[in-house]
Amino acid sequence: MNSLATLLGRAAIWPLVLFARVLDPVLRLWQRRTGTGGMIAFFLLPNLAVFGVFVIVPLILNFAYSMTGSDQILLGDRRYVGMEQYDRLLDCANYLQPLTCRADQFWVAVRNTVVFVTFQVSLMVTVSMITALILNRNIPGRGFFRAVFFFPVLLSPVVVGLIWRWILQREGLLNLIVTNLGLDPVVWLNDRFYTFSAAVGVSTWAHMGFYTLILLAGLQAIPKDLYEAAEMDATPPTRVFWRITLPLLGPNLAVVLVLALIKGIQIFDEAYVLTGGGPGTATMFMTQYIYEVGFASILRDPGLAAAASILMGLVLVVLTLVQLGLSRRAEKGRER
Amino acid sequence: MSAIMGFLTRRRGHGGRWHWTDVATWIWLVGGTVMMFGPALWLISSSFKDPAQLAEFPPSLLPYVQEVATVEGFAEPLPLFAVTMEDGSTRVLAQVRRVGATAQMVDPANPEERLRIPIANRTPVRNIGLALENYVDPFLAFDFFAYLRNSVVVTLSATLLTLLTNSMAAFALSKYRFVGRDAVLLVIVGTLMVPLSVILVPLYSVVNATGLLDSLWGVILPTIATPTGVFLLRQYMLTIPDDLIEAARMDHASEWQIYWRIILPLTAPALAVLAIFSVVWRWNDFLWPLIVLSRRELYTLQVGLNTYAGELNVQWHYILAMTVVTMIPVVVVFIFLQRFITTGIAGAGVK
Numbered sequence: 165m166n167s168l169a170t171l172l173g174r175a176a177i178w179p180l181v182l183f184a185r186v187l188d189p190v191l192r193l194w195q196r197r198t199g200t201g202g203m204i205a206f207f208l209l210p211n212l213a214v215f216g217v218f219v220i221v222p223l224i225l226n227f228a229y230s231m232t233g234s235d236q237i238l239l240g241d242r243r244y245v246g247m248e249q250y251d252r253l254l255d256c257a258n259y260l261q262p263l264t265c266r267a268d269q270f271w272v273a274v275r276n277t278v279v280f281v282t283f284q285v286s287l288m289v290t291v292s293m294i295t296a297l298i299l300n301r302n303i304p305g306r307g308f309f310r311a312v313f314f315f316p317v318l319l320s321p322v323v324v325g326l327i328w329r330w331i332l333q334r335e336g337l338l339n340l341i342v343t344n345l346g347l348d349p350v351v352w353l354n355d356r357f358y359t360f361s362a363a364v365g366v367s368t369w370a371h372m373g374f375y376t377l378i379l380l381a382g383l384q385a386i387p388k389d390l391y392e393a394a395e396m397d398a399t400p401p402t403r404v405f406w407r408i409t410l411p412l413l414g415p416n417l418a419v420v421l422v423l424a425l426i427k428g429i430q431i432f433d434e435a436y437v438l439t440g441g442g443p444g445t446a447t448m449f450m451t452q453y454i455y456e457v458g459f460a461s462i463l464r465d466p467g468l469a470a471a472a473s474i475l476m477g478l479v480l481v482v483l484t485l486v487q488l489g490l491s492r493r494a495e496k497g498r499e500r
Numbered sequence: 501m502s503a504i505m506g507f508l509t510r511r512r513g514h515g516g517r518w519h520w521t522d523v524a525t526w527i528w529l530v531g532g533t534v535m536m537f538g539p540a541l542w543l544i545s546s547s548f549k550d551p552a553q554l555a556e557f558p559p560s561l562l563p564y565v566q567e568v569a570t571v572e573g574f575a576e577p578l579p580l581f582a583v584t585m586e587d588g589s590t591r592v593l594a595q596v597r598r599v600g601a602t603a604q605m606v607d608p609a610n611p612e613e614r615l616r617i618p619i620a621n622r623t624p625v626r627n628i629g630l631a632l633e634n635y636v637d638p639f640l641a642f643d644f645f646a647y648l649r650n651s652v653v654v655t656l657s658a659t660l661l662t663l664l665t666n667s668m669a670a671f672a673l674s675k676y677r678f679v680g681r682d683a684v685l686l687v688i689v690g691t692l693m694v695p696l697s698v699i700l701v702p703l704y705s706v707v708n709a710t711g712l713l714d715s716l717w718g719v720i721l722p723t724i725a726t727p728t729g730v731f732l733l734r735q736y737m738l739t740i741p742d743d744l745i746e747a748a749r750m751d752h753a754s755e756w757q758i759y760w761r762i763i764l765p766l767t768a769p770a771l772a773v774l775a776i777f778s779v780v781w782r783w784n785d786f787l788w789p790l791i792v793l794s795r796r797e798l799y800t801l802q803v804g805l806n807t808y809a810g811e812l813n814v815q816w817h818y819i820l821a822m823t824v825v826t827m828i829p830v831v832v833v834f835i836f837l838q839r840f841i842t843t844g845i846a847g848a849g850v851k
Contacts (some may be wrong), residue, residue: 184760191756203755204672208684211669213723217710218703219691225702225798237705270574291608295532300523311838318830319540322802326823328808328815331545335557337542343558369535379806401521430697433786438805451697451787458701459791477698484693 168471208214227478229470237466247414249471271473273453276360280449281428284364288424289417292372297409310380314373321370325437328366329353332438355444361481363435363447370434371427375420382416383409415494424489426480450476540827547820548630554816565629569594581605581622592625595615632820644822646797651783654719654800659778662722663664663756664772669725670733671759675745689791692727696788704791718792721801722781729774736770737763776833783829800824 195203215324225239230249232242257264299310300339300392306469332352339349352358386409394404395465432451435441441448441456448456454476546554548563568577571594576592584606587590593605603622605615638644673685674787703712703722713720713762740763748758764771786802793799799807805826809819 186754188754188756192754195754195756200676201678202754204676204678207668207672207759211725211730212684212687214665214721215687215691217701217706218722218725219694220687222699222702222706223694225705226699229701231704237708239705244555294528298528301525303525303529307839309533311834312536314838315536315540315834318780318834320786320802320830322784322786323823323827323830324630325794326805326819329809331539332822335555335559337559349557350557373536407850415525430695432697437786437809440810454697455787457793459704466705470701472697473700477694480695481693483662493676494753497561 193398204389214351221458226470226474229467229475232467233465234467235464240273242467244465246275246299250475252468253471255476267447267468269457270468272454273448273450276445277429277431279430279448280360280447281425284367284428284431285421285424287364288369288372288375288428289421291368292375292379292420293417295376296383299380300374300383310377313376314372317373319370321433322325322437324366324370324434327436328362329370332362354443356443359439359443360448362417363431363439367428367434371424371461378420378423379413379416382413415490419487422483426483426487429476429483431482457466457484528595543820543827544824545822547634547817548632549817550631550634550667551815551817553631554820562628564626565631565632567625567627569608571606571608574611578606578608580608580625582625583617583622585621593622612775614843628685631817634817638818639673642808642818643796643799643804644801644825647799647801650716650798651801651826654716654789655779655782656783657716657722659775660722662687662726662778663775665724665763665768666726666774667733668759668773669730670737671728671763672738674734675740675742675763686728688730691725700787700791707792713792713801714794714798715792716798719785723785726778726781731776732774733767733770736767740766747748776837780830780833800839 191203191206194206198205208355228239229242231244232239232248233245233248234242236242253267255266256271259265259271260275260277262268265271269325286358295313299306299313303309319327334349334351338352343349350358350361390408390412391404394408430451432455433451435447435449439447441452450472454469454473457464457472458466517745545561545563546559549560550565553560553564566578569580570577574596578596580592580594581603583591584595591607591818596606596614598604598619601617601619603617605617605622607613607615639648673681683807707713707718707722712721735783744766745758745763748762753761782800784804785800789803790798790806793803796804796807801822805819805822808815810820
């Protein structure tokens with residue numbers, strides 16, 4: 165069995181080895197001409213070219229797009245409008261009431277995203293924290309249970325969305341449970357409140373395993389002698405939690421919080437497959453707004469989508485900088 | 501037996517009594533296991549039900565197949581029902597057709613005589629069985645074979661190119677000193693901050709300008725230069741001693757040979773981690789393929805599934821089966837990986 169795997173591995177790698185061999189004389193020549201510097205350039209080039217073309221150039225173009233109007237997708241066909249797209253997005257009589265805004269859909273998406281992130285991140289941090297604390301205990305089958313909570317993290321968002329759509333549909337599993345409890349079945353995904361809650365719950369279900377692992381790593385880095393000392397002094401467990409676990413886990417908790425925020429703001433795939441943004445616009449979030457305004461709707465406006473994505477990008481950049489700072493502090497704390 | 505019980509009831513602290521936290525722990529763990537695996541198991545069970553059974557409420561937990569019998573005088577096999585007769589006895593009859601609230605039935609042993617039975621008095625005779633046509637039909641009658649092939653092509657080529665380009669860049673960034681190295685690293689860190697949703701519109705026009713729109717390469721190329729991959733590999737390569745490289749240079753190895761004959765084999769564990777991540781990411785990608793691909797025959801599984809699930813008349817029996825097919829590679833990865841999840845995949849998985 166093992167030797168078969170090795171053989172298959174060799175067979176799969178063989179064309180690559182051949183490719184590397186054939187390339188060698190050419191690269192030797194290149195090395196002789198340009199020296200080590202040329203080789204460094206050769207090693208870096210493919211990766212940097214892809215970054216350049218597919219990340220840096222679009223990033224710059226995004227600003228150009230956000231200052232043009234019309235429904236044309238090619239930049240050359242679009243006319244310059246200055247800051248008008250931003251004016252449109254930010255023109256609002258009352259920011260808390262999307263209907264008083266010129267770009268009402270944008271503000272609906274902003275409001276939905278803010279509410280979503282508030283509930284989802286709180287739920288996510290709470291559930292992952294409890295799970296990490298439990299997995300950190302000395303229980304049999306710990307390895308198995310750690311893996312269990314990680315399973316949905318690997319599933320594709322489309323699969324996650326479809327699984328839960330199937331459970332929440334009228335003849336679905338949830339209604340089976342509800343009727344067995346003696347209640348009336350509900351068409352869950354026709355109701356604004358239930359659909360929004362489903363988006364919060366399902367995305368927490370899908371990603372909590374990831375944050376649990378980060379918190380678990382933090383818990384395991386806390387020196388055991390602290391707990392032993394606490395046990396010697398017969399410190400009550402709740403006090404141990406508030407005085408030792410929580411302060412020492414603080415930096416990791418902060419990283420999890422900000423990471424969950426960054427991911428939560430970008431929510432799209434699973435929510436879109438689960439709810440399609442509906443009912444109405446009850447679960448339309450930022451990324452879906454950008455996608456629909458930029459590509460999908462009849463009255464599409466790539467410039468407006470670009471301006472909206474830049475506003476979202478600014479929020480994300482600030483949060484990412486906070487997260488990088490926090491991770492560095494968390495790492496330093498561990499070294500100490 | 502007592503050893504197993506001892507194992508299962510092993511708990512923290514001293515004494516033999518169960519603390520309430522032990523009970524809470526087990527409720528959370530067992531409940532969590534049901535929550536995490538339950539939905540996927542329900543999906544798998546449902547995917548083997550035929551359309552009639554999927555429309556039933558309350559749904560049954562396991563898939564059943566109705567028994568059929570070939571009756572003389574009928575070309576097609578007829579479904580069997582257990583019928584409660586007026587005198588209270590029960591007979592197994594085959595249904596010819598159903599008209600409103602009554603069904604026309606025959607006794608398979610005596611096909612001449614037609615019986616009219618109110619449908620409330622009959623229950624289908626069925627056994628646990630699998631409606632395998634849910635899995636076969638989408639491949640034969642729909643484009644699912646093409647979707648599967650596209651997903652496999654995208655996943656494999658993107659992963660191969662990711663490993664190649666990322667390891668080359670990581671090699672240059674870890675084993676050479678040159679002007680601007682820190683600047684390059686900074687740019688790569690910076691790209692971590694640029695999620696797809698922020699550059700959706702201009703990325704589309706760049707892909708359009710390069711002529712990659714509506715082709716699988718348009719899905720593959722923008723994804724291959726992952727900052728996470730470059731970092732992961734660079735951190736790993738930094739631990740490889742430079743003496744090895746110096747010794748190879750003494751023996752007149754070219755820099756390219758040093759890369760693929762010394763560095764790559766020694767980086768195998770990190771490459772394996774990146775390969776697994778890349779396979780899962782690319783297999784699961786949804787938003788970008790959704791935008792780039794507009795011809796149906798180029799759809800990946802994720803886009804194809806979403807399209808079929810978004811139709812007015814959702815054919816759930818096919819959707820569920822194809823969702824299971826889409827899940828298979830990830831489940832395989834999970835089964836092989838679950839030992840390693842314990843040892844900190846979290847650090848590498850930030851993306």
